[in-house]
Each structure stands twice: as structure tokens, then as C-alpha cells.
Amino acid sequence: MTTAEKLGQLNQMAGGRQIALNSRINEAEYDRVRAGGVGSYLHVAGAEFLAELQRVAVEESRLGIPLLFAMDVVHGYRTMFPVPLGIAATFDPADAELAARVAAVEATSAGLHWTFAPMIDIARDARWGRIVEGAGEEPFFVSAMARAQVRGYQGTDLSHSDTILATAKHFGAYGAGAGGRDYDSADISERTLYEVYLPPFWAAADEGAGSFMVAFNDIGGVPTTANRALLNDLLRGSWDYQGLVVSDWNSVLELINHGVVETRAEAGALALLASVDMEMTSGIYAADMAEAVEASPEIQVAVDASVLRVLMAKERLGLFDAPLAYNDPAREAAVMLSPEHRAAARQVAERSMVLLRNDTGLLPLADAPGRVALIGALADDARSMIGSWKAQGQPEDVTTLLATLQERLGDNLVYEPGAGTRGEADPEAIARAVRAAESADLVILVTGEDYNLSGEARSRSDIALPAPQQELARAILATGKPVVTVLMTGRPLDLEPLDADDATILVAWFPGTETGPAIANVLFGDVSPGGRLPASFPRRTGQAPYFMGHYPTGRPADPDLSKDSARYMDIPITPAYAFGHGLSYASFEYSGLNQSTDELVQGGTITISADITNTSGIDADEVVQLYVRDPVAQVARPVQEMRGFSRVTIPAGETRRVAFTLLPEQFAYFAPSGRFEADAGRIDFRIGSSSDDIRLTGSFDLPASVIADAPGAALVTRVEIEGE
Ligand code: GLC
Numbered sequence: 001m002t003t004a005e006k007l008g009q010l011n012q013m014a015g016g017r018q019i020a021l022n023s024r025i026n027e028a029e030y031d032r033v034r035a036g037g038v039g040s041y042l043h044v045a046g047a048e049f050l051a052e053l054q055r056v057a058v059e060e061s062r063l064g065i066p067l068l069f070a071m072d073v074v075h076g077y078r079t080m081f082p083v084p085l086g087i088a089a090t091f092d093p094a095d096a097e098l099a100a101r102v103a104a105v106e107a108t109s110a111g112l113h114w115t116f117a118p119m120i121d122i123a124r125d126a127r128w129g130r131i132v133e134g135a136g137e138e139p140f141f142v143s144a145m146a147r148a149q150v151r152g153y154q155g156t157d158l159s160h161s162d163t164i165l166a167t168a169k170h171f172g173a174y175g176a177g178a179g180g181r182d183y184d185s186a187d188i189s190e191r192t193l194y195e196v197y198l199p200p201f202w203a204a205a206d207e208g209a210g211s212f213m214v215a216f217n218d219i220g221g222v223p224t225t226a227n228r229a230l231l232n233d234l235l236r237g238s239w240d241y242q243g244l245v246v247s248d249w250n251s252v253l254e255l256i257n258h259g260v261v262e263t264r265a266e267a268g269a270l271a272l273l274a275s276v277d278m279e280m281t282s283g284i285y286a287a288d289m290a291e292a293v294e295a296s297p298e299i300q301v302a303v304d305a306s307v308l309r310v311l312m313a314k315e316r317l318g319l320f321d322a323p324l325a326y327n328d329p330a331r332e333a334a335v336m337l338s339p340e341h342r343a344a345a346r347q348v349a350e351r352s353m354v355l356l357r358n359d360t361g362l363l364p365l366a367d368a369p370g371r372v373a374l375i376g377a378l379a380d381d382a383r384s385m386i387g388s389w390k391a392q393g394q395p396e397d398v399t400t401l402l403a404t405l406q407e408r409l410g411d412n413l414v415y416e417p418g419a420g421t422r423g424e425a426d427p428e429a430i431a432r433a434v435r436a437a438e439s440a441d442l443v444i445l446v447t448g449e450d451y452n453l454s455g456e457a458r459s460r461s462d463i464a465l466p467a468p469q470q471e472l473a474r475a476i477l478a479t480g481k482p483v484v485t486v487l488m489t490g491r492p493l494d495l496e497p498l499d500a501d502d503a504t505i506l507v508a509w510f511p512g513t514e515t516g517p518a519i520a521n522v523l524f525g526d527v528s529p530g531g532r533l534p535a536s537f538p539r540r541t542g543q544a545p546y547f548m549g550h551y552p553t554g555r556p557a558d559p560d561l562s563k564d565s566a567r568y569m570d571i572p573i574t575p576a577y578a579f580g581h582g583l584s585y586a587s588f589e590y591s592g593l594n595q596s597t598d599e600l601v602q603g604g605t606i607t608i609s610a611d612i613t614n615t616s617g618i619d620a621d622e623v624v625q626l627y628v629r630d631p632v633a634q635v636a637r638p639v640q641e642m643r644g645f646s647r648v649t650i651p652a653g654e655t656r657r658v659a660f661t662l663l664p665e666q667f668a669y670f671a672p673s674g675r676f677e678a679d680a681g682r683i684d685f686r687i688g689s690s691s692d693d694i695r696l697t698g699s700f701d702l703p704a705s706v707i708a709d710a711p712g713a714a715l716v717t718r719v720e721i722e723g724e
Helices: 003-009 027-034 047-060 084-088 093-109 129-133 139-154 190-197 199-206 228-238 264-273 284-288 290-295 297-316 329-335 339-352 401-412 427-438 467-477 515-523
Strands: 011-014 040-042 068-071 167-171 211-214 244-246 354-358 372-375 413-416 442-448 483-488 504-507 588-595 606-614 620-629 641-650 655-662 676-678 681-690 693-702 706-708 718-722
Touching: 003 011, 003 284, 003 290, 003 297, 027 047, 047 068, 047 329, 068 297, 084 093, 084 129, 084 139, 084 339, 093 139, 093 329, 093 339, 139 190, 139 199, 139 641, 167 199, 167 228, 190 199, 199 211, 244 297, 264 284, 264 290, 264 297, 290 297, 339 515, 372 401, 372 427, 401 413, 401 442, 401 515, 413 427, 427 467, 442 467, 467 483, 483 515, 504 515, 588 681, 588 693, 606 620, 606 641, 606 681, 606 693, 641 655, 641 718
Parallel strands: 011 040, 040 068, 167 211, 211 244, 372 413, 372 442, 442 483, 483 504
Antiparallel strands: 354 504, 588 606, 606 655, 620 641, 620 681, 655 718, 676 706, 681 693
């Protein structure tokens, strides 16, 4: 390979824009392909269209190396699943895997080999717009969801033409941006980096994720795109990661903005030496690096290593043997929006919903709830239902809640948009909504954010409901009518004025193509809600970042204001709604706690189990959660960490025994030694229905310290269910 051909393999060009796929593939691009000047395109799609581009690469370039075609397929390709934070709220890795699998089947049928997903950035600050794209705040939980999505996207054999290369993104600590601002600096300790932000990436690599994407931001002033300690020493060295690392959009060029280089060529050199294999869209590798490569043996070695990893990714996908295996127009037509895919999207959407409050037992609704007023523009906002990063999702494919309720309730339904999410509320529109509410027996108020108030570059300084929505909510609540609130959102929100006394609140996130049927099935009790919060809801913006796994401090927060403690004086010390919170239409009792041993020895395991009884008259799911606390260690340890969860379907009146089996290494933390260690001593554990609804507790000892080679949160807890 010539130097130009090598650098061409490392060059990823935008073949279009998200909203105009393929739009930049002109004759000049075909010539670039013929010259071997590009290795991959993103924002392209179409089995037939990409077949021609691939044919030119394979038949009309000197080396005939196939191209990689990529897109952000983050929560569905054409059949849209809930936004990722909603998928996480299912608290079931099987749902996350199913969503990824369906997305892979549809995306690969359209000629795509590579998705920039899963996004597994830990998000502890609800102001950050991209919290919507991930699985929330908790390292063990996000690690489990990372593994499930990698399995879903990549299947068991990447050479199968319905499997797609996954991307663990955005490697480092993208979610730690100061102030919850997107792209901002992550000024965090090494311990926080290793214990909080990196475990999901370790898990994704362990699960075989074929690629990583670096984050835009710097960690302590070192831009991740040029962070040799993080990429070369840790990822390539300690973790021995052999996969493909891709930059983020123009992030190589942005090294100039970071102020660590002055020229494009200097930026390219830093990124290449940091083993960023493929450069997304800034074109520096292909256009500016030939001379530097010729002049520097060190950069030459780096380029060769990167080219090998790019070629190996293409080999894993089977593209050298069958470059057009992903280009079957008949398959593309057959799989898009299939009934099976719609059914899967509806199932995951139903299971993603979180019942925050049901104070007066208003839910589930009776089949004939009388005259219902459906209030809120979001009830008819098909575009918002498919969220950000919608890939090829189409609003016209969406069944809105309005459409479903019109069909289900007919003349017993009156609808008023009342207010949108932007600008000023229209008093007359609100007045119409109030009149509709007053004419009804029951109000369903659909409120929250629209899809574009979260996502990339969508951080908010205030996580309150948009002003017109607050105004509408106050007016509707003032009618005194029974109100069921359905909350559409991409982030935890300050729920003022919704979470007043006697509230009924169902979090629906943005549920995807099957929005209407999914929400209606939960509201009318066809499905009992079983979702849980993957991120804490702060009481108000000032409490952000709020997360469960914080350190106790020397003066642990105390509700007694007369005591000086780590708290605000003007609000309670708890979040509005805790990590893992979610109600059900059923009720469950926890009993029969058992632990297989009182001492967890090196090489041994401990199994902690309990009986969960559905004491209600309806079949329902319960999410059984296992938390731990290391009360005394070489450094302060979080007040609570998750180490197990299981969503279990338990028929009315029946009991299931849930057993969690753990290894000593799962209690290892980033010790002052720089290794992952667990000290000899006691470990406390708690089993409950939420992080703040603990039902059973116990403890055991680690008789000897443990040295591990992985973050404890990244390891897998085995779960067994007895009685099914
Ligand atoms: C974006 C995002 C990244 C995405 C990439 C390609 O800026 O940060 O998540 O994969 O560009 O669309």
C-alpha cells in the first residue's frame, strides 16, 4: 500500500447529512474511492445505492479494498424504539439486546456495516442533553446495558450480514462535562474516571465491541482525541483492546481549538500517535499527513497499526469475501417496519415506562373511564416520539397517543393541545384546554420536553418543564379534575408543578414508533408498568448533579437542619425520585433472605437470594435490585452501589426466588496503589424494589484482600430465577 492508500483507509468522509443521506456522494467522491482516498462513509444508506459505491471501491480501485458504511443507529433504524434512556428504564438487558438486534437487522439490510452505538457514557447531570442517549448514572447498571447492546448489534458472528459493528462511545468521560454542558471539560479525579466512567467501556470491550469512539472533551486539559495515556497505555496496553478507534466528528481538527496544536498536520500527528485509527470527517489524515508519515518512523508505525485495525474490522465483517453481502434490496424492503419489529418496539416501549406516582390509585384506568380530556401538544407530536438520532425513523410511521385514544375512546375523547414546549403559551389555547378538562370526568395531561430539548448540544441550564408547559399544567391541575400526567422527556426533570399531592405521573420518555399503543396499554392496565429510573430525578436544577453513588463525606447529609451536614438548607436531602424507582399496579413482598456464605474467599462466590411474592391479583413484573456498601476501605466508598438487578414476571399470588451470585473481584475499587483492590473486611448488601426502597439487608466478610484486573462495576453478576 502506498502512503496515500494507507491514509485513505483511515479517512472517513460524510456521505451526506443526517437529514440528507448520500447527498454528498457525487462524481468527485466516486473518484476519491477509485483513488483509494477513503476507507469509510457515514450518513449514507440504501442497499442498492451503496452497492454501486462498494462496487466502485472493489472493482475500480487499485487495491479493491471494500468500504465501511456507518450511521448513528442508536435506538432503531426505521422501526424506532424508545430513546436509549427509555430502553434503559426497562431495567432488562434482554430489552436492550432486542432493540439493538432489530436495529441491526434493519440497518444492515440497508447496506450499513457499522453503527455508532451504544452510547455508554455515565450521566450524572440531568442538565446534560446527551443523558437521553445513554443508560443513566450507575456504572454497574450501564455496564450491563452496554454488554447487552453489543450482543444485540454484533450477534455471535460479525461476518453474518445481519450483524453490525458496534461502537462503544464516547470513550473517556464525556458525561462528566463541567456544568452539564456538552463538550465541556471533565475535570475529575483518576479514581472517578476509573470507577465511574470507564467500567461500561471495559464491559463493552470485554463483550467484544468492534470499535470505540473517542469523546470530544478533554479530561483535565488533555483532549481525549490525543490522550495517549488513556488510548495507548490503558485501552491498547492494559486492556489489550484490538478493535478500531474512530474519532468523533471533526474532533481531530478540534485539537486546534483545544489549544494543544497549531496546525492540521500537528493535530493529525497527535491523533495518530494516540492510536485514533479512523478520522471522522475533518480529512486531515488523508490530506495533510503524507509528508509527516514519510518523515517520521514513529508516525509510520502508528499508521501501519491503524490501517491493520481498519482492515481487520472489514475482515471481521466478511467484506473481503463478500463485499455486497449487505446489499440485498429485497431484504431491505422485507424487514423495514415488519409486524415483528413493530411488536418488539411496542413491547420495549411498554416496558420502558416508569410509574412515578399513583397516589390515589387512579391507574389503571377502567376500560370505560367516562369522558376523557386529552390535553397537551405532545400527545400529537409524532416527530418527538422518535427522539433524537432517529436514523431513518419517520414521524408518519408513528402512532401517536392521540390517534390511539381516538380509536379506543371515540366520542368520549376530547383533545386540546393547550400549549407547546417553546415560546409563550397562548392564553386562549390554554382556556380551551381548561374548558375541555372541565367538561370531562378525567384528564390525561401529556407534558414535558419535545425531542429537541435533549440530545447533542442540547444541555439546559434549567431542567424545569418548559414555561408554556408549566403554565398549562397549573391551569389544568387547578380545575380539580382527576389528572393522569404522561411525561415525555429525554432527561430527569424538575417536575414542578406536576408532583403535587395526589399526583399520578407516568414517565413515557419518547416511546418510539409504537407510542400510542404502548402508553394506552399501560394506562388501561393491559400491561402493568415495570420500568425503573436509570437516573435520579433531582428536586430542582440546583440539586444537579444528583446521583446515588456519592461518597458519605465527613458530615453525611442529615435531614435534621440543626445539624451541620453535607446538604442544601432549602430542600430535602433526597432526590425527587431515586435511581431504581418505579411503581407497579401490583404489590410485592420480599422474604426468605439467604446467603450462601458469610465469607467470600478469593476464588469463591457468594449467592444472595430472596423470595419475591406477588401479593396482588394481577400478573406483573418486579425489578429486584441488589445494592452493596463497603463501609471501611483505604478510601471513601459510595454510600450505595448496584451489583445486581433482575426484572421478573411474577403471576398473581405466586412467588419467585431470585438469586444473585457474585465474585470477590466485584468489590474491587481503584485503590491508592493504582490497582483494583478489595480490602479484607465487611461488605453490607441490600435487596429492594428501588435504591430507596430496601426490603432486606445483610452482610458478609471478605476474609482477605483481593487484587483484580478490572473495575468491580464492570463484572457480571449471575442471576437465577427459581419457580418459573
Ligand atoms: C456526533 C456525535 C457522535 C456521532 C457522530 C457521527 O457529533 O458526537 O455521537 O456518532 O457525530 O454522527
